[in-house]
Amino acid sequence: MTRKVLEVKDLRTSFFSPEGEIPAVDGVNFHLSEGEILGIVGESGCGKSVTSLSIMGLVPTENGKVVGGSIRFHGEELTKATAKRMRQIRGKEIAMIYQEPMSSLNPVFTIGSQLMEAIRTHNKISREEAAKKAIEMLNLVGLPRADELIHEYPHQLSGGMCQRVMIAMAVACGPKVLIADEPTTALDVTIQAQILDLMKNLNQELNTSIIMITHDLGVVAELCDRVAVMYAGKIVEEGSVDVIFQQPKHPYTIGLIQSIPDIRFKKDRLYSIPGYVPKPGTIKKGCHFAQRCEHAFDVCKEETPKMVVSLDGHAVRCFLHGTLKEEKHDRNIIKS
Amino acid sequence: MTYVVRRFLLLVVTLIFISVITFLVFQILPGDPVRTMLGPDADEAQVETLKQQLGLDQPGHVQYLHLVEGFFQGDMGDSIRFSRPVTGLIMERLPITLSLAVISLIIVILVTIPLGIFSAKREKKWSDFFLSSFTQLGMAVPTFFVGMVLILFIGMSFQFFTTGGYVPWSESITGAIGSLILPALTIALPQIAISFRYVRNAILEQSKLDYVRTARGKGVSEAIVIYKHVLRNSLIPVVTVFGLILAEVIAGTIVVEQVFSLPGIGRLLITAVSYRDFPVVQGIVLYIALVVVVINFIVDILYAVLDPRIRLKS
Ligand SMILES: Nc1ncnc2c1ncn2[C@@H]1O[C@H](COP(=O)(O)OP(=O)(O)OP(=O)(O)O)[C@@H](O)[C@H]1O
Ligand SMILES: [Mg+2]
Numbered sequence: 001m002t003r004k005v006l007e008v009k010d011l012r013t014s015f016f017s018p019e020g021e022i023p024a025v026d027g028v029n030f031h032l033s034e035g036e037i038l039g040i041v042g043e044s045g046c047g048k049s050v051t052s053l054s055i056m057g058l059v060p061t062e063n064g065k066v067v068g069g070s071i072r073f074h075g076e077e078l079t080k081a082t083a084k085r086m087r088q089i090r091g092k093e094i095a096m097i098y099q100e101p102m103s104s105l106n107p108v109f110t111i112g113s114q115l116m117e118a119i120r121t122h123n124k125i126s127r128e129e130a131a132k133k134a135i136e137m138l139n140l141v142g143l144p145r146a147d148e149l150i151h152e153y154p155h156q157l158s159g160g161m162c163q164r165v166m167i168a169m170a171v172a173c174g175p176k177v178l179i180a181d182e183p184t185t186a187l188d189v190t191i192q193a194q195i196l197d198l199m200k201n202l203n204q205e206l207n208t209s210i211i212m213i214t215h216d217l218g219v220v221a222e223l224c225d226r227v228a229v230m231y232a233g234k235i236v237e238e239g240s241v242d243v244i245f246q247q248p249k250h251p252y253t254i255g256l257i258q259s260i261p262d263i264r265f266k267k268d269r270l271y272s273i274p275g276y277v278p279k280p281g282t283i284k285k286g287c288h289f290a291q292r293c294e295h296a297f298d299v300c301k302e303e304t305p306k307m308v309v310s311l312d313g314h315a316v317r318c319f320l321h322g323t324l325k326e327e328k329h330d331r332n333i334i335k336s
Numbered sequence: 337m338t339y340v341v342r343r344f345l346l347l348v349v350t351l352i353f354i355s356v357i358t359f360l361v362f363q364i365l366p367g368d369p370v371r372t373m374l375g376p377d378a379d380e381a382q383v384e385t386l387k388q389q390l391g392l393d394q395p396g397h398v399q400y401l402h403l404v405e406g407f408f409q410g411d412m413g414d415s416i417r418f419s420r421p422v423t424g425l426i427m428e429r430l431p432i433t434l435s436l437a438v439i440s441l442i443i444v445i446l447v448t449i450p451l452g453i454f455s456a457k458r459e460k461k462w463s464d465f466f467l468s469s470f471t472q473l474g475m476a477v478p479t480f481f482v483g484m485v486l487i488l489f490i491g492m493s494f495q496f497f498t499t500g501g502y503v504p505w506s507e508s509i510t511g512a513i514g515s516l517i518l519p520a521l522t523i524a525l526p527q528i529a530i531s532f533r534y535v536r537n538a539i540l541e542q543s544k545l546d547y548v549r550t551a552r553g554k555g556v557s558e559a560i561v562i563y564k565h566v567l568r569n570s571l572i573p574v575v576t577v578f579g580l581i582l583a584e585v586i587a588g589t590i591v592v593e594q595v596f597s598l599p600g601i602g603r604l605l606i607t608a609v610s611y612r613d614f615p616v617v618q619g620i621v622l623y624i625a626l627v628v629v630v631i632n633f634i635v636d637i638l639y640a641v642l643d644p645r646i647r648l649k650s
Contacts, residue, residue: 058549062459083558091555098553103546107645108568118554153644169554 005209006032006055006094006177011069013047013054022281024050026233027069029307032177037203037210039220039241041256042230043277048213049099051230052179056096057086073177092122095175097183101162105154111138111165112150115172122173137168141198160191167195171202178202179211184219196223217260221245229253232288233280235307239314249316251293287319295320339646343636347629354625355407359400362618403618412619417611422619425604432502432600433589435512439520440585444527445578451528452535452570453562459540467532474529483522483595502598519596523588527581534577538570545569572642579635583628 013025025047032038040048053059054066057078071078073094078086098104106114115134116127125133131150138146141164154162163183170178180199184192200223202208212224220227220241228238229252237250248254255273275292287293290300300319308322309315370386371378387393390413391402406412412422451467458464503511542548543566551565590602597603601620608616640647 053549056553058552060544062544087555087557089555090553096553098546098550100546104550106547106551106565106569108572108643109565110644117551117556121554121556153648155645156648166550169550 002033002035004031005034005036005074006211007070007072008051008055009070009072011051011054011066011071013050013059013064013066015064017063020281022279023233024064024280025054026280028230028233028235030228030235030238032209032211034209035203035207036226037199037212037224039212039214039224039227040230041213041215041217041220041227043215045277045279046230047233047280048230049181052096052181052211052213055179056090056094057081058090058096088122091118091175092173093175094177094179095170095173096179097163097166097170097181099181099185101166102154102159104166105162107154110151110153111157115150115165115169118169118172133172134168137172138165140171141165141168142194143168160187163187163195164198167198171206171208174206175208177209177211179213181213182215183212184214184216192219199223217245217256229256232278232283234288234317235315236289236318237314237316239312243312243314247314249314249321250289250318251295251320252289287317339640339649340637343633347633350629350632351626354629355404355622356400358618358621358625359403362614363396407622412622413615415608415613415616417608417613417616422615425616426601426619426623429599429601429604431505432516432598433586433593433602435505435516436520436523436589436592436598436600437582437585439513439516440523440527440588441578441582443520443524444531444581444585447524447528448531448535449567449574451532452539453567455532455536456539456543457562464536468536471529471532474525477526480591480595482525483519483592486518486522487596502600515596515598519589519592519598522592522595523585527584527588530584531574531577531581535570535574538573539566542566542569568642572639575635575638575642579631582631586624586627 008028008030011025011028012023015022015024028047028051030038030040040051042048050059050064055071055078059066066079069079073089078089081089105111109117112131112134115137116130119125119130119133119137120127123130134150135146138149143149143161143164149157149161154165157165167180167183170180178199183199184195187195196219199210199212203210212219214220224241226239227241227244228235229244229250230236231252237244237248237253244253245257248257252273255271258271259273273292278288278291283291286301286303287296287305290296293300297319303319305317305319307315307317370383370390370392374382374386384393391399394402410423412426414420415422415425418425455464455467501515503515505512539562543562547569548561548565551561589600590605592598593600593602594606601624604616605620607613608620
């Protein structure tokens with residue numbers, strides 16, 4: 001069995017406003033194995049970015065906080081790590097590619113100096129060596145004329161170029177875990193494909209474990225080994241990519257898959273899940289998806305379904321798939 | 337570097353504009369300077385002769401060109417009261433006013449930036465609230481009052497500070513600082529109150545931006561995050577404020593030189609106004625205007641230095 005690099009258990013992260021607590025991440029469980037690519041999918045606002053920021057220890061401190069659960073990196077508890085220890089881990093062990101590449105770079109420093117900062121924070125090497133390494137990294141992510149690029153500023157680069165710079169920065173210190181938060185959303189299709197190839201190479205050549213956050217199931221199918229489907233702060237279904245695409249169980253996952261445009265069949269209208277993602281904290285009880293679910297019955301609105309894992313590792317959080325008490329004995333299920 | 341060229345052209349245009357305005361204002365001002373000079377007993381012939389000497393009998397545009405020419409040659413005519421060249425009078429007093437302004441600005445910068453960072457990091461905590469309220473209060477207190485209080489409570493109790501008069505730098509450096517520090521503080525305090533909020537807000541605003549998260553994500557220390565990444569970006573709006581403050585500081589010297597009896601430009605200006613010493617007033621107004629316009633130009637240049645988006649814009 002492969003080693004687990006990252007284990008997230010019952011992670012809860014909230015934001016606090018005068019109106020009260022907003023549970024953006026509401027009990028999330030998953031793990032990441034060595035060399036694995038895990039996809040996390042879900043609609044906008046379901047808590048994907050907040051989950052990754054929680055792992056990085058970068059939840060905005062002015063109004064946000066990890067309020068519960070555990071994040072273990074190679075067995076080490078990160079939610080209780082000191083600020084100093086977290087600084088050693090960030091960038092070196094776990095690195096992240098942020099969602100907005102343009103604004104994620106500092107506008108007043110050159111690309112080179114920002115890359116070199118990432119490199120020199122964790123490696124005691126000279127400026128010259130760091131500059132060489134920076135150029136090397138820019139070449140690695142497929143940026144042309146890297147030796148000129150290091151003297152340029154973020155506003156002189158396109159969005160796609162900024163995104164590559166962010167990737168170069170994230171992988172510069174050879175992290176064990178790379179969290180990529182929608183790294184392709186802002187890019188056009190051809191560049192998207194190049195970036196995905198790049199991630200695949202990193203994964204294969206450096207054995208980097210990757211968490212790939214996206215709301216594009218096409219990206220998941222292309223890249224990931226396993227996928228977790230997130231809805232309103234919770235993971236509702238998880239399993240290997242093949243299983244999830246062929247036998248999705250959760251009505252939300254089924255809806256997501258149905259709404260992928262299929263170029264082979266020209267449909268009059270694309271399917272889309274009716275309704276909207278509820279704002280975090282507005283649903284007090286029951287399944288978070290119940291109000292949009294065509295199969296919902298009474299219990300769905302009253303009780304929160306538990307995650308049920310079948311023997312093939314396919315996990316689902318839905319009463320349709322056996323979490324009612326009487327069914328427990330019939331099926332060989334493990335509760336998480 | 338078209339940006340710098342554009343800014344420089346703006347500087348020239350502003351200077352022309354200000355010199356015309358100054359010239360016109362002195363044309364329509366009541367009180368004939370020539371009569372003031374000669375006293376009430378002078379007859380018409382004497383007045384006419386002096387007017388000729390001063391070039392005041394010539395048409396307006398000739399007088400104006402004469403003024404501009406003199407301005408660049410450092411010849412602004414002679415003072416009526418002191419019977420000496422105006423430029424000489426100004427140059428003698430300039431070191432005092434300039435030292436005062438520079439020391440004040442340094443105090444403002446040295447206090448405001450750390451205080452702004454401190455306060456921004458404690459947003460919504462009581463210390464931030466206290467500082468904000470306290471500085472609000474500071475803005476409301478008039479400069480001369482601050483000066484009096486400082487003279488009374490600090491100047492009178494400590495030997496080091498001189499509460500009146502000026503010790504030239506050439507005589508004693510500590511003496512000069514001792515005689516300038518209280519007046520400089522007097523000018524600086526209200527300006528600290530004003531600029532503190534700008535600095536705090538600029539830092540607060542910047543520290544919420546995405547690039548700050550990226551910096552933290554690299555694992556750099558909090559000091560680098562704040563002093564390198566955040567502060568560097570905050571300086572762009574803050575420089576504007578310090579530019580405005582420097583103009584305020586120069587205005588502040590006029591009042592403070594009175595309170596602390598410092599023989600600077602401000603006192604010269606007040607004396608000149610009360611004696612209707614028209615060439616001196618005109619000279620000072622023009623030179624102050626020049627200084628302020630040049631400061632604005634420097635601020636514009638600083639923008640370009642600080643912000644590559646301005647520097648590299650074609
Ligand atoms: N700084 C913040 N302050 C308050 N609420 C926040 C903050 N950041 C995120 N949230 C809330 O947390 C919830 C989850 O946000 P998150 O950014 O994780 O969504 P996401 O899944 O990444 O969506 P997207 O696909 O749009 O990136 C949202 O409802 C959002 O309103
Ligand atoms: Mg997001």
